[in-house]
Amino acid sequence: METIAVYWEAQIRIYGLTERRGLSLWTVDFPHKEIGSCAEMLAELDADGSFDLVFSHDAGTTGRLALVPGGEDVSRPRDALLWQRFETIPGAVVTRRYPVALLYLHGPHFQDRYGIAEAALAPLRRHDIPILAMGCAGTSVHLVVADLMVERVRAALAETFVL
């Protein structure tokens, strides 16, 4: 069965835009054969917090993980713990960027509609706003930018989305 949808929108309507500021973006490059141990390390973090965004990809011999821990997890002891854990992954190269902001918007059937990712990315590029990370899965679009860019991001996104 197929359902056909037509959206009559000059701008894309969304259910909401949420922002979280003062977060950290961690990036871990690791030998891809270590993806299991990297995942085990993530599982062990559970008692210590939560995440806002995680994504990873296989680039052949290497893998890369991007992680934004939950806002409640930004603290020096927490960062020290993450460094310690990530460094247990053999061959891992760890970087941390702070402070960053996470903005996420979600909308009706984003996973089934064309043009959504471009509508989020293009206005930021037009305004020379560096995108540190972006994840689109399901009905949500997550954007990670430098914390001081948040107001500019909101203004840029308002060109394509009804905020």
Next chain:
Amino acid sequence: MKIAIGGIKFSEELLHVLYHRAEGCGPAFEAILGALAKARINIPFLTIDGGHGNEERLVFCVAAGDAGMVETLLRQLSLVPQQALSDGDGLSPPALVVRHQVGTLTLFPHRRSYVLLGRSIAALAAAGITVHSYCTSISALAINIDYRLLPRAVEVLHGLVDLPEEHSPFRPDFRIRQLAPERSA
């Protein structure tokens, strides 16, 4: 102890694309996404890693039915797929890696918990199932693996998660397709 979740679902068959760009060489990501949008091609999965100075990576999936059109559009942007990276020593940008016959395994909800995320990926890796990429949404975890291995992945995850008794079929029995609005006269 098993982790109780709301469900698991499979995507349709997908094309998985990784594009690695550095030092401004190769088409910009917005050029690729713009071409796909113009061709009305939906992107059900996408990640961008742009936090490494002049180096950035784009990963996205499209339906297998759109694969031919996407590969044509990429060629028009002067992007030619390389051999699978596992055959080489690494990635020398600009690089494009295209994988056919990929499927997304979606687990929900993740409740922002590292346990479901970490144990799921670790279990799949331990079972020899290559994880091409994954990403969290607000409530779900989307994992891209070989399409033919989706049922095997569920068998592996059965040792880890508890599903509701009356779980709906893993494979969707309907799809949604977006049409462009007709232009008014």
